Amino acid sequence: MSRRDFVLSELGLTPLWVRPERITRSMAAASAETGQPGPQPVAQAVPQPVAMEPAPLQPTMRSAADAVRSAIADAAPALRPPLAATSPNPAPATRGAPVQQVKLVIGEGARAERIASLDWQALQREVAGCTACGLCQTRTQTVFGVGNPQAELLVVGEAPGAEEDRQGEPFVGAAGKLLDNLLAAIGEKRGERVFIANVLKCRPPGNRNPQAEEVLQCAPFLARQIALIRPRLIFAVGRFAIQTLLQTEAPVGALRGKVHEVDGIPVVVGYHPAYLLRNLPDKARAWHDLLLVEDQLTQLAGKQG
Ligand code: SF4
Secondary structure (H helix, E strand, C coil), X not given: CCHHHHXXXXXXXXXXXXXXXXXXXHHHHHHHHHCCCCCXXXXXXXXXXXXXXXXXXXXXXXXXXXXXXXXXXXXXXXHXXXXXXXXXXXXXXXXXXCCCEECCCCCCHHHHHHHCCCCHHHHHHHHHCCCXXXXXXXXXXXXXXXXXXXXXXXXXXXXXXXXXXHHCCCCCHHHHXXXXXXXXXXXXXXXXXXXXXXXXXXXCHHHCCCCHHXXXXXXXXXXXXXXXXXXXXXXXXXHHHHHHHHCCCCCXXXXXXXXXXXXXXXXXXXXXXXXXXXXXXXXXXXXXXXXXXXXXXXXXXXXXX
């Protein structure tokens, strides 16, 4: 592999993300074949995660986070899905700061209680016909999620975009391809041990930020998906999904590199693939997030046998 190809590969500008150690091995093999010294691994120059100063939330994000906190405060214990009481997942290992433990937002009232009792098929039907918020008027179709209902890894993003709205599947198009490549880099694949969903099941017009009321109405669906799937690990990508799940206004940079916990399920956070497509330097940090996901899945699989 030429130095140019290697650098491009390290920056993620290849069809498939490849583990750095595999690249290093292939470089060594190529060097041995040619008798020429190979380039030095760029991985040594990859920037490490750095603490970032908190950035003020946009008004819609702040109102959504406030609504989330309010919903948690108001939620009666009886409304919580079974997952909250009897999670099979052990306490996760931590890196750096202490684990943040939060309760899952499940919405409020009789509707949320009814959704919390649905099985998988009934939940799919309920989402498909949902008119609980104004997004039903502008969507082409709902986007329930895709993958294995008994997945070990649940990837949670923000909301469907234009292409997802057209196809009815989350994370398609360029961002979806990057997500698939990221998952492939740690040996995971959409539809095998992975389920992919969004916080919102309908596309906000013009890809605007979700509004607090939309999050409140849609939250019971994600809560029920999590309760039914019972994944070993949740990988939340993008600021909105992360802040909604963890009920915090902290920036992504301050939440990365740690294992959080929602209703007893370990949560690792990372950048949204669409953001990574626009911010090349953060791909190196995204790789560290993926390694934490892989590390946690391995640890949790060992603990659970
Ligand atoms: S975004 Fe969620 S709550 Fe709103 S209409 Fe779609 S499925 Fe229903």
